[in-house]
Amino acid sequence: MFVKAIAAFIALALTTTAMPLSAQNARPRLPVPSAPKGKPKLIVVVSVDQFSADLFDEYRATYNDGLARLARGAVFPSGFQSHAATETCPGHSTITTGYRPAHTGIIANNWTDQAALRADKSVYCAEDETVPGSTSDNYTVSDKHLKVPTLGERMKIADPRTRVVSVAGKDRAAVMMGGHKVDEIWWWGGKTFVSYAGRATPAVVTRANAAIGALIARPQAALPVPANCLSKDKAIAIGAGKSVGTGHFERAAGDAKGFRASPAFDASVFALAAGLVQDMKLGQGPQTDIITVGASATDYVGHTYGTEGAEMCLQQGELDRSLGGFLDVLDATGVDYEVVLTADHGGNDLPEREIGAGMAEAQRVDVALAPAVMGKAIAAKLGIAGPTLFGDIPNGDIWLSTALTPAQRKAVLAEAIARYKALPQVHSVLTAAQIAATPMPSGPPENWTVPQKARASFDPTRSGDLLVFLKPRVTPIPDPTKGYVATHGSPWNYDRRVPILFWRAGMTGFDHAGGIETVDIAPTLAHTIGLPLPGVDGKCLDLTRGGAVCR
Numbered sequence: 001m002f003v004k005a006i007a008a009f010i011a012l013a014l015t016t017t018a019m020p021l022s023a024q025n026a027r028p029r030l031p032v033p034s035a036p037k038g039k040p041k042l043i044v045v046v047s048v049d050q051f052s053a054d055l056f057d058e059y060r061a062t063y064n065d066g067l068a069r070l071a072r073g074a075v076f077p078s079g080f081q082s083h084a085a086t087e088t089c090p091g092h093s094t095i096t097t098g099y100r101p102a103h104t105g106i107i108a109n110n111w112t113d114q115a116a117l118r119a120d121k122s123v124y125c126a127e128d129e130t131v132p133g134s135t136s137d138n139y140t141v142s143d144k145h146l147k148v149p150t151l152g153e154r155m156k157i158a159d160p161r162t163r164v165v166s167v168a169g170k171d172r173a174a175v176m177m178g179g180h181k182v183d184e185i186w187w188w189g190g191k192t193f194v195s196y197a198g199r200a201t202p203a204v205v206t207r208a209n210a211a212i213g214a215l216i217a218r219p220q221a222a223l224p225v226p227a228n229c230l231s232k233d234k235a236i237a238i239g240a241g242k243s244v245g246t247g248h249f250e251r252a253a254g255d256a257k258g259f260r261a262s263p264a265f266d267a268s269v270f271a272l273a274a275g276l277v278q279d280m281k282l283g284q285g286p287q288t289d290i291i292t293v294g295a296s297a298t299d300y301v302g303h304t305y306g307t308e309g310a311e312m313c314l315q316q317g318e319l320d321r322s323l324g325g326f327l328d329v330l331d332a333t334g335v336d337y338e339v340v341l342t343a344d345h346g347g348n349d350l351p352e353r354e355i356g357a358g359m360a361e362a363q364r365v366d367v368a369l370a371p372a373v374m375g376k377a378i379a380a381k382l383g384i385a386g387p388t389l390f391g392d393i394p395n396g397d398i399w400l401s402t403a404l405t406p407a408q409r410k411a412v413l414a415e416a417i418a419r420y421k422a423l424p425q426v427h428s429v430l431t432a433a434q435i436a437a438t439p440m441p442s443g444p445p446e447n448w449t450v451p452q453k454a455r456a457s458f459d460p461t462r463s464g465d466l467l468v469f470l471k472p473r474v475t476p477i478p479d480p481t482k483g484y485v486a487t488h489g490s491p492w493n494y495d496r497r498v499p500i501l502f503w504r505a506g507m508t509g510f511d512h513a514g515g516i517e518t519v520d521i522a523p524t525l526a527h528t529i530g531l532p533l534p535g536v537d538g539k540c541l542d543l544t545r546g547g548a549v550c551r
Helices: 002-016 053-062 066-070 088-095 151-158 171-178 203-217 227-232 256-260 263-280 297-305 310-333 351-356 371-382 406-422 432-436 450-455 518-528
Strands: 042-048 074-080 110-112 122-124 164-168 184-188 236-239 242-244 289-295 337-342 396-400 426-431 466-470 497-504
Touching (some): 042 088, 042 310, 042 518, 053 310, 066 310, 066 497, 110 396, 151 164, 151 289, 151 518, 171 184, 171 289, 203 263, 263 289, 297 310, 371 406, 432 450, 450 466, 497 518
Parallel strands (some): 042 337
Antiparallel strands (some): 396 466, 426 466
């Protein structure tokens, strides 16, 4: 069985990365089940972290396996994570809930809570910050900050026999898509897949961890570059004698961080997901089950190497193949399943490569925009002791110190607005009051204004007192030599646009050009199993009529 050969599956994924596309096509294909009727027995939700609509458009013609199959279904090539907070946690909170971050409460990966009873006032979206001794970097994973139920939770309420399973490369992806009532939830903990404390470890997880551990313990040679990636195989200088773009996933023995930013990471996630489907016999009972899968390698590759290099090209080919192997396992079960694939956000390439491609607007952020730096300057001018601003280099929230008097608060806010607006890299400066007064947006998300995008991810109990957005192509990483080289998080469409692909055996495929939202996924899936989903932000899409709204 597949679960008994996880190590072989991962090794196969690695050795075939370098094969030309014609050789990859030679892999035997299992027959796809005939067109089903009625409700699917298994819902499969796949999120590919940082899988932008731009990447899907660029590589669609090269896919020949799992992504190629899904691209023959109901394809929305220009879907939207419609909100401004285009980070991993907010994006994942929309996919299976049907709600925007304004209602899920997940307004960022981290936010500032000055009332938190610990020295570290930064709160991680998927943690319980009340655990003694915890910090936002050393935390206990929790679902407590997600304010709404997921589709799996609603399915379990409607039919307690429903099994809800969530597997991901990141804890926040597993938690935000799985929700509060999960039968199995597993995420990568740095060296093995882990779960909440006190949960029993299924045999399939033990086997997977052993196989992956053995894989990480071995060195990985640089992967040969296939023909379709050769044009991208160029070193990009990033300063201080450093460059990115020629490593091709070469990894030393024991390098777990390098493993995470490689195609093998996604292969491992899909392998474990497939093993749980088999061991738990998902979809083989009288009820409909659901599994959510968070494939995180594309995001780590994008951050580490950028979105337009040879590494991303290699990653796209292997993502396609790993997904294909996962779908083959689902086919072999004989279960009638429905799958949807999307992303939590898009991404932007490193500015050094963009500048070389003629994008004059591409640049790295000035450290003067950092709230700590800005706050010190404001405090010095106004004669205020102590910090005045909290937050990170902005593409979003900044908090005013709660220790300020009302008069100081008014003065600091006015000074911060004036200073940020005067900086040439800043596009918009909005106060919490301005955003709260903005009606919740509606209509095509591609037409929303910046205040409307901000409103879609604004929670008055968690969001900042001030939201500062950088201009397009300004990367909020000042020094690429100290960590990641590229990122996301802006309100611009390269970070908001994501593909949304629905597939079920026998469905009539189509492409729908108009923009929809990721919040439309949950009500659409709920409709296929006859589960009402009232009150959500999303709408149900009729997948038989070219993307029209369900009636």
